[in-house]
Amino acid sequence: MNTSTDLTGVGAGAAASAPAPVGVTTPGVTQLLDVDEVGGRVERTELPGGLRVITETMPGVLSATLGIWVGVGSRDESPELGGSSHFLEHLLFKGTQSRTALEIATAMDAVGGEMNAFTAKEHTCYYANVLASDLPLAVTLLGDLVTDALNTAPDLESERTVVLEEIAMRDDEPADAVHDLYAETLFGDTPLGRSVLGTVESIEALTRDDVDGWYRDRYAVPSIVVSAAGRVDHQQVLDLVTEAFGDRLTGGARPDPLRLGSDVVLAGPARPTGLIHRRTEQTHLLLGSIGMGRLDDRRYAGAVLDAAVGGGMSSRLFQEIREKRGLVYSVGSSLTHYAGTGSFSVYAGCSPKRVPEVLRLIRAGLAEVAATGLTAEEVARARGQLKGGLVLGLEDTGSRMSRLGKSELSYGEYLPVRTVLDRIEAVQEDQVRAVAADLFTRPTCLAVVGPYRERDLDRLLAA
Numbered sequence: 001m002n003t004s005t006d007l008t009g010v011g012a013g014a015a016a017s018a019p020a021p022v023g024v025t026t027p028g029v030t031q032l033l034d035v036d037e038v039g040g041r042v043e044r045t046e047l048p049g050g051l052r053v054i055t056e057t058m059p060g061v062l063s064a065t066l067g068i069w070v071g072v073g074s075r076d077e078s079p080e081l082g083g084s085s086h087f088l089e090h091l092l093f094k095g096t097q098s099r100t101a102l103e104i105a106t107a108m109d110a111v112g113g114e115m116n117a118f119t120a121k122e123h124t125c126y127y128a129n130v131l132a133s134d135l136p137l138a139v140t141l142l143g144d145l146v147t148d149a150l151n152t153a154p155d156l157e158s159e160r161t162v163v164l165e166e167i168a169m170r171d172d173e174p175a176d177a178v179h180d181l182y183a184e185t186l187f188g189d190t191p192l193g194r195s196v197l198g199t200v201e202s203i204e205a206l207t208r209d210d211v212d213g214w215y216r217d218r219y220a221v222p223s224i225v226v227s228a229a230g231r232v233d234h235q236q237v238l239d240l241v242t243e244a245f246g247d248r249l250t251g252g253a254r255p256d257p258l259r260l261g262s263d264v265v266l267a268g269p270a271r272p273t274g275l276i277h278r279r280t281e282q283t284h285l286l287l288g289s290i291g292m293g294r295l296d297d298r299r300y301a302g303a304v305l306d307a308a309v310g311g312g313m314s315s316r317l318f319q320e321i322r323e324k325r326g327l328v329y330s331v332g333s334s335l336t337h338y339a340g341t342g343s344f345s346v347y348a349g350c351s352p353k354r355v356p357e358v359l360r361l362i363r364a365g366l367a368e369v370a371a372t373g374l375t376a377e378e379v380a381r382a383r384g385q386l387k388g389g390l391v392l393g394l395e396d397t398g399s400r401m402s403r404l405g406k407s408e409l410s411y412g413e414y415l416p417v418r419t420v421l422d423r424i425e426a427v428q429e430d431q432v433r434a435v436a437a438d439l440f441t442r443p444t445c446l447a448v449v450g451p452y453r454e455r456d457l458d459r460l461l462a463a
Contacts, residue, residue, distance in 0.1 A: 073120050074191065113138065120196065285349075290344075312332075
């Protein structure tokens with residue numbers, strides 16, 4: 001199934017527009033970005049110091065989700081500091097100047113809320129889901145983590161073991177390991193090619209000064225976005241955030257500029273193959289190529305193409321490889337977008353003896369679409385799938401909060417849902433055909449986790 005195509009920001013085709021520059025609004029002035037027929041409002045304010053706050057009011061719910069987004073991830077790390085952003089995400093929950101780790105957890109558990117975090121290649125997010133009446137607590141706790149963490153040496157040592165266990169858990173799951181292997185094969189020794197988790201060697205070498213220095217240098221107010229969705233009031237959120245960040249909200253700094261991705265420029269895969277030898281019953285593989293960046297004008301046409309080719313049970317690859325031939329349990333495609341670049345990939349898991357046939361069918365399917373495009377029926381069905389998935393995926397406060405944060409941090413603008421739906425509907429067959437003719441004829445690479453040796457890869461490439 002397709003899980004990576006992100007339709008948060010700017011669109012494609014004739015309806016596409018350039019992203020609004022970050023920091024063009026007047027600090028302290030609240031913008032009304034959207035209002036819907038049932039009273040929902042999306043509002044944005046830039047506070048002094050460059051902190052951005054964006055909220056979506058959802059009158060029909062009783063809860064709220066708050067997220068504090070920091071524009072730093074594994075893409076910003078050197079090889080020596082690999083995994084620092086993710087390590088820091090763990091460490092911040094160990095305690096602050098005013099609260100122990102137990103006090104933080106107890107306070108959230110006492111109101112039945114959930115608090116967690118995740119690290120990606122280009123950002124880190126700390127979030128809490130609570131009853132709307134407990135939003136002040138969520139802002140206080142998350143604000144404390146992000147602005148006043150201790151990051152002590154003893155805590156670092158205990159959490160180092162946890163992170164190493166997470167790496168081991170990834171390595172024990174071939175379906176997870178193959179995705180990191182694919183990124184390494186495609187992007188090579190670049191920030192996008194390195195795992196968010198880091199390596200055993202880099203994690204073991206990190207010192208307290210390394211991780212705390214990363215925190216002091218990177219968790220600056222201009223790189224932070226606060227987003228909230230649910231039964232929230234924008235002015236209340238502003239007041240709570242102002243109190244939580246305190247004297248950090250001073251000065252004339254503006255938000256960090258939009259990440260454009262000039263650090264990773266590749267015309268093709270860094271290498272043709274990647275292999276992790278495992279005595280598994282099933283081979284896990286990813287075949288793919290360099291894709292398109294998140295601001296590419298063809299992005300919506302690419303999403304429609306991806307959905308039709310490998311995004312669901314009616315997609316070409318699923319029907320041809322699983323339904324007609326029963327060669328796999330799982331097969332699907334994915335478009336992943338980053339600043340300045342991206343990837344297209346097809347994943348499959350199957351018996352080792354079936355790998356050559358599965359690879360042959362994947363390549364043949366992509367080549368056919370590159371040569372002849374999709375039918376009108378396929379394009380219409382893919383548009384409907386994307387529109388339905390988008391709306392259904394935004395039924396909860398957490399997904400709405402995430403959309404706000406990603407829009408601001410990654411695109412520098414917010415697009416109403418109805419605008420995104422219109423842009424999907426505007427995608428035409430000729431646009432999809434043009435993207436396929438480009439994307440599916442690019443040089444490919446192959447990542448494999450299974451019972452193979454290096455000498456076997458030539459045979460798989462020739463499948």
